[in-house]
Amino acid sequence: xxxxxxxxxxxxxxxxxxxGFSAVYSTMSPAVLGYFRARGVDDPExxxxxxxxxxxxxxxxxxxxxxxxxxxxxxxxxxRLVDYRRRSARTPQLTEYDPLQxxxxxxxAEDDVLGSLGGISSTLSMLNDEQREVLIxxxxxxxxxxxxxxxxxxxxxxxxxxxxxxxxALRELVKDKDxxxx
Numbered sequence: 001x002x003x004x005x006x007x008x009x010x011x012x013x014x015x016x017x018x019x020g021f022s023a024v025y026s027t028m029s030p031a032v033l034g035y036f037r038a039r040g041v042d043d044p045e046x047x048x049x050x051x052x053x054x055x056x057x058x059x060x061x062x063x064x065x066x067x068x069x070x071x072x073x074x075x076x077x078x079x080r081l082v083d084y085r086r087r088s089a090r091t092p093q094l095t096e097y098d099p100l101q102x103x104x105x106x107x108x109a110e111d112d113v114l115g116s117l118g119g120i121s122s123t124l125s126m127l128n129d130e131q132r133e134v135l136i137x138x139x140x141x142x143x144x145x146x147x148x149x150x151x152x153x154x155x156x157x158x159x160x161x162x163x164x165x166x167x168x169a170l171r172e173l174v175k176d177k178d179x180x181x182x
Contacts (some may be wrong), residue, residue, distance in 0.1 A: 005066060014071075018059045024059070024069070032077050047084060051077045082112055123173050131166030134159055140160055 005013075005027045012020025023170045030049055036044035054076050062072050124132050130152070138159075145163075149156045 006008075010066060010069065013059050014062060021059060022057055024055070026071055028070070032073065035074065037079055041081070041084060047080050050080050051052045054080075101166065122159075123170065126173055127166050128167055130162050131169065134162040135170070138163055 005023060009020055009023035009027075013024045014020070019101050029052065030050055033044050033048045036047050051073065055073060058072075062068050064071065094173060124135065127135070133152065136147055137143050138145070143151070145156045146157050149155075149159045152159065154162075
């Protein structure tokens, strides 16, 4: 059973004596702390301290004896709880970033470019193999005519001719695609 505040301790507290406040705190703070814990406050000790900081300067004006003190104490505790709830409702919940729990997804720049190349890839597939290979090595790989000739085992003149014919064919394919209704 919890300790009870004696009449002498209550009188001392109501008279403003420090020993009386100390007695009020030691006998009543466990009940206030329990109230806050039961109400789910995340830091009940801090809120209990706030209640007694509010009670201290007002102790001398309390009427009604033990019941009056208890009523006054828990009315302040309730007001602190309401303030706490309002403050919690306005305060955003902060959580640490966990990349494993993050379900958001955004394409990388590379994914976007490769996705936009889908139409180009299908257009390139309409060229013959040599034209397509020359254009990819020249444009995408940024190789010189001589380097492409060495890779494809062709003369530089043949590579230039394949490139010219491939670009003409691409121009025609793109032009046809632009004039075709979707």
